[in-house]
Amino acid sequence: MTNAGNGFRMHRPDPVSGSPPGEAPEPESCEPEILGPDAELDLSQDPATREVERTLARLDAELVGLAAVKTRVREIAALLLIDRARARFGLAAARPTMHMSFTGGPGTGKTSVALRMADLLHALGYIRKPLVHSVTRDDLVGQFIGHTAPRTKEALARAAGGVLFIDEAYYLFRPENERDYGQEVIEILLQEMETERASLVVIFAGYPDRMETFFSANPGLSSRVAHHIDFPDYSHGELMVIAELMARGEQFTLDPGAVTALSEYLELRMARPRFANARSLRNALERCRLRQARRLVDLHRPLRRTELITLTAADVYGSSVFRDADPVPVTEDGAGRRDDGDDP
Structure with a gap:
C-alpha cells in the first residue's frame, strides 16, 4: 500500500x-x-x-x-x-x-x-x-x-x-x-x-x-x-557500565586504576545503608571530580588536556567509604549518612 x-x-x-x-x-x-x-x-x-x-x-x-x-x-x-x-x-x-x-x-x-x-x-x-x-x-x-x-x-x-x-x-x-x-x-x-x-x-x-x-x-x-x-536495583556490573557512560557524557574518562578503585568502591557502598543506585553513583563521580580538581590545582604547573579529562585511582580512593569500613548506624526514622555515603 x-x-x-x-x-x-x-x-x-x-x-x-x-x-x-x-x-x-x-x-x-x-x-x-x-x-x-x-x-x-x-x-x-x-x-x-x-x-x-x-x-x-x-x-x-x-x-x-x-x-x-x-x-x-x-x-x-x-x-x-x-x-x-x-x-x-x-x-x-x-x-x-x-x-x-x-x-x-x-x-x-x-x-x-x-x-x-x-x-x-x-x-x-x-x-x-x-x-x-x-x-x-x-x-x-x-x-x-x-x-x-x-x-x-x-x-x-x-x-x-x-x-x-x-x-x-x-x-x-x-x-x-x-x-x-x-x-x-x-x-x-x-x-x-x-x-x-x-x-x-x-x-x-x-x-x-x-x-x-x-x-x-x-x-x-x-x-x-x-x-x-x-x-529492580542495578547489579554491580551494570553500575560499572553506567559509570563509564556517565563519565563519557561529561567528557571524562576513568583510567584503569580508577576503574579498579571504583569497582571496589561500589562493593563497599552497595553494602551500606541508603544506597541509591545510579543516583549514588552520580554523586560519587561528582566527588571524584572534586578530588581531581583539587589534585590538579595543587600541581602548580601547566596542565595537559589528558589530565583535565582523566579520573585516577587517587580520585576514587579519597572517598570516606574507604576510610570508614564500619556500617553507618541508621536511626529508627531511617536517618544516617547522606544517601551517597561519600564525603560529607
Missing part, C-alpha cells in the same frame, strides 16, 4: 513554527476511509511507528539493563499501534487505560522511563503533548481545610494532555493521622483518572513494599492502574 492509502491520521507530529510552545498542531480534520476486510495495512508506513522506534532506541541508549521494563514499554507501544490499525478497519475497541505504577528503589530509572513513555504516548496520539509534570505529596496536600483541592486540581491542570508523575505516592496515605488531607487527594485523583482518562495519564512511583500497602489500602485506585512495572 502507498502512504496515502494507509491514512494513519491519529499521529500528532512535533510542534512546527507558529505553534504555541509545548503544543502540537491540530490533527487533520478528515478521517481516512475505513479499509475493506481484504485490505492490507503496513504498520511500517505509519509515521508514528518510526517515532516509536526512535524513542525506544533512545530508551535503550539512556538506560543500562532493565530488560523487563523495556519489554513492557515495547508491549504497550505495540498495543497502541495495533489499536490504530484496528481503527483503520473500523474495528471498535475500548480506549486502553494507561495509568501506571512504577515500583523500585531510588536511582533505578523510573523518572527517565516516564519521560520516554510520554514521548511514546504522544507519538501514538494517546496524549496531546509529550509532557511529564512531576509532583510529590508537598505539591498536592494542603495544610488546612480547603487548601488541598485547589493544589491538587492545579497539578492536574498542569498535567492535562500529558502525564502526571507522582513520586513517593505512598506518602499520600497516612492512616495514623485522622486529620491528614492526603485522602482528599486520592479521592480527587480517583475521579479525574476515570473522567479525564482521554486526556490524562497518571503514573504513581515509589518503593515496592510501601506501594503495595498504598494500593492495598486504596482498592479503587489500584483498579484504575492497568500497568504495574517493577524497576
